[in-house]
Structure formats: C-alpha cells, structure tokens
Amino acid sequence: MSQASAALAALSSTRSRTAPSSVLVPLTADELQVYRTASRNPLRDRKRKREDDASDNSPGKLPDELSEPPTKRPRDAALVVQHYNARPDVGIVQRQQSPIVGLRYFNNWVKSVLIARFAHPALKSAGGGKVLDMGCGKGGDLNKWQKAKVKEYFGLDIAAVSVDQARSRYLSSRPNPSRMHQPPFSATFATLDCYTSPLTAALPPHTLPPQAPPFDVVTMQFCMHYAFESETKARCMLDNVSRWMRRGGVFVGTIPNDELLLARLDALPPDQEELEFGNAVYKIRFDDREHRPTYGHRYWFYLTDAVENVPEYVVYWDNFIKLAAEYDLHPLYKAEFHDVFAEHNEHNEFKPLLERMHVVDKNGESQMDEEQWEASNVYIGFAFEKR
Secondary structure: OOHHHHHHHHHHHHOOOOOOOOOOOOOOHHHHHHHHHOOOOOOOOOOOOOOOOHHHHOOOOOOHHHHOOHHHOOOHHHHHHHHHHHOOOOOHHHHHOOOOHHHHHHHHHHHHHHHHHHHHHHHHHOOOOEEEEEOOOOOOOHHHHHHOOOOEEEEEEOOHHHHHHHHHHHHHHOOOHHHOOOOOOEEEEEEOOOOOOOHHHOOOHHHOOOOOOOEEEEEEEOOHHHHHHOHHHHHHHHHHHHHOEEEEEEEEEEEEOHHHHHHHHHHOOOOOOOOEEEOOOEEEEEOOOOOOOOOOOEEEEEEOOOEEEEEEEOOOHHHHHHHHHOOOEEEEEEEEHHHHHHHHOOOOOHHHHHHHOOOOOOOOOOOOOHHHHHHHOOEEEEEEEEO
16 A cells, blocks of 8 residues: 555544534544644655745635625625636646646546546447536536547536637637648537526537437536525436436536535534634635525635635535436445545556646655645545436
8 A cells, every 4th residue: 555545544544524413512622633634635745845825825804795694695696607707717827826736636637537437438338429518617627528539528507708718728629620630529518507497498409319319428527516505406407417318327526525514514613603614725614503404505615716705505415316316316436535536546547647637746746735635625526327
C-alpha cells in the first residue's frame, strides 16, 4: 500500500459522523479531531512552503441582501443563473493562476475517473454513443467526452451565457475547416431549466426518441443539488434523466456530501448563532439548525474563485435512491472524493492520469494545500444504471 493510500485508509478508519437527527448535540472530542485531521492531504508527499495571507484568501461577510428574511429574498434559481452568467470564461493560463488550481485539477481527475469507470463502458457498447450533459456550464468536460470517443453530445444549462461559452469552446476545438476534417463529435447546445421543463422544450424532435436513438449516458456535475429545492423540481430532473435514456444506460454525477454537511452543522456549538463552517477556501452557512426538510433544506455556499455565496440544497442520499428508483434508476456506486482517490490512485490507468491532469507533478507533489483537500470532500461521486 502506498503512503497516500495508507494515510487515507487511516483517515477512513477513524471517520465518524453524527446522525441528522442529533440536533444540538455536539460531536465528541474524538469526532471533532476527525475534522481537524481530515485536511491532512495525502497528495502532498512533501511539505511545501506556501504564503498564507488570510486577508486575501478569506471570504468576506455574506451580502446583506442574502441575510434578509426568506420572504424578501430573490428567487434562488435567479440568483444561481445570475452568478454563473457573470462568471467569465477565462483561458488556460488564467485558470492555472487560480488560488484553488490544485482543487480544480483534483475535481477534474475525480470526474475523469467516474466517466472512465461507468460512462466509457456504456458508450463503448453503443459504438460511441450519445451523451446528455445536464448542467453543462461553460463546457469544461468537453475534452473528457472527446476522449471517451462519444458520437453525439447534448449540453444543456439554465445559464444562457454559460451555454454560449460552451458552444464557443466546442467550436474553437474543432479541426480547421480548410482541412475538410470532421469534428471529433457532433454537439448541440441549448438553454433550459432541466428542473422545471422537459427536454422537448429545448431539443427538436429529431434528436430524441423515438425519432433518434436514446441517450447512453446522462451526466450532471456539481449541479444536481439545485433540483432539490422542491420535490417537483427533483422529479422533473429525474424524468429528464430517465425518460430519454436507454435501458442499461448510465447516470453519473457529483453532488454535495449530505452526511458531512449535517455532521459539521451538528458539530457547531449550541450557542453559536452564525451557522457557518469551512476554512479560507470554502464556507457553508445554513439558515436554520433544527428545520431539516427533505426538500428545500437550504444553505449558502462560497468557494474561492468559483462560487460566490449561492443558495444550494442538501441532497439526502437515502431519499435520492428511493426517488430515483421510481424512474428505473438504481445505484451502482457512491464515494466521497477522498475515497475515490484512495480507491483509484494506484490504478494502472488512473495513477498516470494524476500527473497528466496536473494533480501531482513528476515528484508526486500537489498544489492542493490542506484547506483545498478538506474542501474537496464536500462532494461525493455517484453512478446509477437504468434498468
């Protein structure tokens, strides 16, 4: 077992969580120690000297308008759209200068592992296949689908500016038309709120069954939790995932880790009024300590150089499984990001990918500091199959 694997195995063996029902019951000293040690990053094989300017890295207070009573707040979906439309689509050089570049590289590696393990086989069996990317954003995963040798790609997102940027990224990656080469795969982009409208509202009939083959893979990366604002939205989302996907097709994605979020909420001192936790890289603030609805359990999320205090919702995993089963979707895989690393960092295919995707350099060192490593485990990866 490698040093990294051993470190993660030790962490896993001591991990403890408080049940969601244990409201106002602080974690024990041992449980709190888990959170103190969870940021020990096994990717950093050697100590790296870094400058830490708390005034530059620490997020400021939440905007005043987000602290108003719920009845006076803007609609959450509008806030999310506004945020992602306002995010610039920066170039490679600027992305490499991000203060969380190590976390970005790591998250991309995790997505690549999930896609290779679960999406590739589904696409290969279909001779290339067809992918629906619900919440495609600015097209950050286009290269992953190109490497998967997909034939058809459909990217949908609620943020129109992001969709335009994804389309531009795809067009700029196509071979020179003067060379008469075909693009690596065909791609269709459209603006759609996949949580309130069916795919037919954005995609023409000739692209969907029965006039066209069904999707082999549906992917939702870092966005599905927005659907859990309400049961109606969650059901619309799952209907869009399942209705147009073939039997044996795969649904793969990444969502916030409900157990970790609630355990950290429960770990806050009973007399702490500001229900916030995190570090210099990320902050999570809940509205309420006791009220925990299955749908619409809201919190505010901040991530340095990525997410500016937008409303998100807890996805209760057990409820998600039961709901997904109503749409013929059944779980194949679920793992925290730290565990995805522990499981795959010595794999023949995925270990070299760590260096190729800049998660580590040739010496095995990572640009992820301990705070980025802690932030990465806010998420889990999953895969479902339609049966």
